[in-house]
Amino acid sequence: MSSLFTPRRLGTLELPNRMVMSPMTRCRSGENGVPTELNATYYRQRATAGLIVAEGTQVSPQGVGYPSTPGIHSLEQVSGWKRVTDAVHAAGGRIFLQLWHCGRVSHSFFHNGELPVAPSPIAINGKTLQFRGDGGVPFETPRPLETSEIPGVVDQYRQGAKNAKAAGFDGVEIHGAFGYLPDQFLQDGTNQRKDEYGGSVENRAKFLLEVTSAAMEAWGADRVGVKLSPSNTYNDMRDSDPIETFSFVVAALSKMGIGYVHIMEASDSDLRHGGKAIPVTTFRPHFEGTLIVNQDYDQAKAEAVLARGDADLVSFARLFLANPDLPKRFATEAPLNAADPATFYGGNEKGYTDYPFLEE
Numbered sequence: 001m002s003s004l005f006t007p008r009r010l011g012t013l014e015l016p017n018r019m020v021m022s023p024m025t026r027c028r029s030g031e032n033g034v035p036t037e038l039n040a041t042y043y044r045q046r047a048t049a050g051l052i053v054a055e056g057t058q059v060s061p062q063g064v065g066y067p068s069t070p071g072i073h074s075l076e077q078v079s080g081w082k083r084v085t086d087a088v089h090a091a092g093g094r095i096f097l098q099l100w101h102c103g104r105v106s107h108s109f110f111h112n113g114e115l116p117v118a119p120s121p122i123a124i125n126g127k128t129l130q131f132r133g134d135g136g137v138p139f140e141t142p143r144p145l146e147t148s149e150i151p152g153v154v155d156q157y158r159q160g161a162k163n164a165k166a167a168g169f170d171g172v173e174i175h176g177a178f179g180y181l182p183d184q185f186l187q188d189g190t191n192q193r194k195d196e197y198g199g200s201v202e203n204r205a206k207f208l209l210e211v212t213s214a215a216m217e218a219w220g221a222d223r224v225g226v227k228l229s230p231s232n233t234y235n236d237m238r239d240s241d242p243i244e245t246f247s248f249v250v251a252a253l254s255k256m257g258i259g260y261v262h263i264m265e266a267s268d269s270d271l272r273h274g275g276k277a278i279p280v281t282t283f284r285p286h287f288e289g290t291l292i293v294n295q296d297y298d299q300a301k302a303e304a305v306l307a308r309g310d311a312d313l314v315s316f317a318r319l320f321l322a323n324p325d326l327p328k329r330f331a332t333e334a335p336l337n338a339a340d341p342a343t344f345y346g347g348n349e350k351g352y353t354d355y356p357f358l359e360e
């Protein structure tokens with residue numbers, strides 16, 4: 001029976017434990033989306049995770065949706081990330097990069113006045129996160145991508161995956177969750193296309209699967225993961241049959257032999273907003289590789305899901321944010337630091353690199 005402390009092989013990578021640091025946007029990149037020494041310190045502090053998945057990172061300027069988030073499309077960004085990966089490796093850790101394109105979860109503010117792009121011209125009902133000190137502005141109706149433009153967007157991911165390799169990462173995770181571009185293609189609430197990228201679930205999944213194949217060209221299958229959020233309602237997402245949609249996708253990814261799928265279960269907010277509680281067990285029979293489960297896991301719940309064999313690894317976001325030495329705290333049943341939501345996004349080292357470690 002596996003526990004959080006049982007090593008696990010991920011392709012050719014040996015993970016010393018089953019605790020994954022889930023990707024977290026912290027809006028603390030340097031100018032032009034270049035990671036800094038402060039970012040390297042933050043990730044190095046968390047290197048005892050079995051695997052770190054670094055925050056959502058734009059594959060192109062077109063993919064930007066938030067301020068002070070990193071990119072992986074310029075040489076400067078690659079060098080900035082190299083500092084991060086070197087720091088994590090020197091501390092004995094392993095780190096993947098999450099490849100991100102926000103699609104409609106953006107604003108013309110980030111694109112010299114041009115509208116953000118999406119599968120279909122459907123606006124998010126809501127406001128952007130505050131980015132001009134104004135409490136957020138209503139989302140705009142995005143510009144639908146022409147069919148002929150889509151291979152170019154897939155190329156952005158292909159290049160991002162290559163650049164992640166040059167930056168010294170151990171692999172990449174495609175951000176297919178939370179209503180960003182691949183998810184906008186997948187779900188029928190945001191995809192009303194009439195071409196081969198819309199309609200049937202096979203067509204709606206095409207973009208995500210093409211992006212995944214593009215990443216595999218640089219990495220081989222076992223160093224590519226995909227994050228999915230079948231129960232998610234955040235960013236105004238919905239699908240008429242999420243179990244069918246996501247079961248199809250997970251089975252297709254299994255056939256491609258990718259390293260892992262990273263599945264988010266429903267949050268309280270999803271359930272309040274009409275999301276379905278779809279447990280990870282729904283997808284277990286469809287995926288032969290490593291399954292990572294996420295959302296509101298603590299140590300006891302994580303041990304239980306591993307003991308049942310319902311997942312192979314468990315990812316923790318807020319617990320790793322607030323506890324750089326989370327594996328040690330779990331091992332010693334030490335008390336946990338509480339995360340401070342006021343310092344999640346933006347700012348400096350406060351609430352970022354100053355969460356205390358256990359006393360030696």
Ligand SMILES: Cc1cc2nc3c(=O)[nH]c(=O)nc-3n(C[C@H](O)[C@H](O)[C@H](O)COP(=O)(O)O)c2cc1C
Binds near residue numbers: 297317
């Ligand atoms: C500050 C913050 C930023 C996040 N940014 C990302 C992100 O960039 N990519 C992503 O896939 N999920 C992101 N998430 C979601 C987490 O990875 C995770 O799925 C979610 O917080 C649930 O895990 P938890 O209950 O252990 O916190 C973020 C969460 C937090 C708290």
